[in-house]
Amino acid sequence: MPWNTNLQGIHLNIAEYNGTPLRVVAGPGTGKTYALMRRVARLLEVEHVQPNRILAVTFTRTAANDLVEKLAQLGVPGADQVVARTLHSLSFSLLSRTAVFQALNRNPRPLMDYERDTLVCDLSRAFGGKREVERFIQAFEGYWARMQHQQPGWPHHPQEQAFHHTLIAWLRFHRAMLVGEVVPLAYDFVTQNPGHPDIPVYQHVLVDEYQDLNRADQALIDAISGPAAVTVIGDEDQSIYGFRHANPEGIVEYPQTHVGTHNELLNECRRCPQRVVEIANALINHNQRLDPKPLNVYPPNGMGQVYVVRHYSVGDEIQTLAAYIDWYLQQHPGMAAGEVLVLANRRMIGNGIRNRLNQIAQQNARPWVAQSFYFEDELETDLAAQGFALLTLLVDPEDRPALRYWLGADANDCRSRPYARLRVRCEQTGQSPHATLTLMAAGNLTVPYCQPLVDRFNLLNQRLATLMVMDVPQLIEELFPAGNEDVATIRQIALTIAAAVIPNVMTPNEFLDELRSAITQPQLPGPQGPAVRIMSLHKSKGLTARLVIIAGCISGIIPSIEHDATPDELHRQEQEQRRLFYVGVTRSTETLVLNSAIRMPFQAALMMRMPIVQRVGQYAILQASPFLAELGAAAPPPIDGNAWRQHLGF
DSSP: OOTTTTOOHHHHHHHHOOSSOEEEEEOTTSOHHHHHHHHHHHHHHTSOOOGGGEEEEESSHHHHHHHHHHHHTTOOTTGGGSEEEEHHHHHHHHHHHTTHHHHTTOOOOBOOHHHHHHHHHHHHTTTTSHHHHHHHHHHHHTTTOOSTTSOOSSOOSHHHHHHHHHHHHHHHHTTOBOGGGHHHHHHHHHHHSTTOTTSOOOSEEEESSGGGOBHHHHHHHHHHHTTSEEEEEEOGGGOOOGGGTBOTHHHHSHHHHSTTOEEEEEOEESSSOHHHHHHHHHHHTTSOOSSOOOOEEOTTSOOOEEEEEEESSHHHHHHHHHHHHHHHHHHOTTSOGGGEEEEESSHHHHHHHHHHHHHHHHHTTOSOEEEEEOTTGGGOSHHHHHHHHHHHHHHOTTOHHHHHHHHHTTOTTTTHHHHHHHHHHHHHHOOOHHHHHHHHHTTSOOOTTOHHHHHHHHHHHHHHHHHTTOOHHHHHHHHSOTTOGGGHHHHHHHHHHHHHSOTTTSOHHHHHHHHHHHHHSOOOOOTTSSEEEEEOTGGGTTOOEEEEEEEOOBTTTSSOOOTTSOHHHHHHHHHHHHHHHHHHHTTEEEEEEEEEESEEEHHHHHHTTOOOOOEETTEEEOOBOGGGGGSOTTSOOOEEHHHHHHHHTO
């Protein structure tokens, strides 16, 4: 099919524009991927650009995979060879190829989330507590450019400089790295080594979701693009990653920071029903936007169905939504379960819906399952994390991040004080923590006040001695035992991996590699899959579904704001949370259900870090999200959960 077949209007303008740079402001569901694909097709067909000289950068791995699939479907020779990567994977590949890790005395072993907690503990006393350490780490991963006008690079504030040194020293000692520091390292290498033979040269660079890039990301794009023709696509109304210092100003101010930019606008939403577009516009109009670009309805789309449901309790919300999804799938027998997308910004709610749905599916022999996608959710519990750490140390007893986690497990402060003494000893002698603890456990060395670490190390050796004689199926049963809810998710993943090969042939090392990949790089199934998809609003970017349910529309969850922040920061957080809700709302192609609850168990509210404004007995009294009152005249009035069930008959 020729690149311009059935192509017209703005989409044609985008595909055929021959200059650089090109900025496309594209609202949700406006066909940006369609235009991007046709632009690539024209480059290959008409300009005969070599496929490996075209770089398409996406923000998420799911989007990159989707881009690769769509490119392969173009039917244009070479389309499947276009380089489609996340900026992180591109940076990691570059650094590995150029041996930068070795030159910097760094190890590319990434910290898992549960291991990162020990890092935070170890640095918290010197830098104002755990929350402040997290803030510093986020700024470090953004290369100290918190705002759009700042230049990435070495920090200027003395405390930030001290933190930078301390953090790098911790990471070097533990032979690990933070996932977020890969881009700054790549930026330094590209800018300091222009013309290096290992730096790829592109003729065309296309960047999707530009509003989700922070200044370090943007600077790397500029550096790696060089003289290439650049296309950036984004939308300030979908900028939702402020926690990593990505700001909506990036896409808005692009024409000012890149002279000669040609602009195109896609704002006709072909994805959403007309009523959803109307409430999305009403919602986002409450933001003080830099360059407002309201969505236009697509006349051929129907009005769609929107429900705003108020439940008696969060428990009722979980039960009712699970029953509704089951009923909905029965009403649409030809529809894949993947066309149901449940968004919940608290995993306790999302996983509650998942568990109830799977109970219903099992009891009624339904041809579908429910699957949740909360990052590293599989290792959220202590038992799951300890099991994974044991597996890691079984494969490599010298793995320092896993050993550090094990030594501090089950202690609120991760045993930071005795561990600091152990680390000092190791740095003085050059011995590893494992070797030093081996001497201490044998009574051949004494480090004052470190007996709690020796006790944990002895327990580790006892556990490893038991595990050493086990094959993979036995390891799964020992580390992630059946019938224990705390390890149910990771057990299921482990069993799936073991079933894919002959279990007694797979080594523990191979098993660990597969399990780590499945946890850190989960594959999100498409809408045609047999699984109801459950995730946070952040993870839903780029997804669509016929039925979209947003659960937990409660003040304190949506929006979730740090009330001790400055007035300016509070304002930015509120606006970003509204954009996040806007992203969730605009995933729907047919039906949208927005849910809130009046109460939840008090202890559950504390676990979810909810601001408690009223308590009655064992319950926290909740308030509906203020965003529900901003949906405009097209939104229906709230309906009680029981009345909703009676109305629909489920």
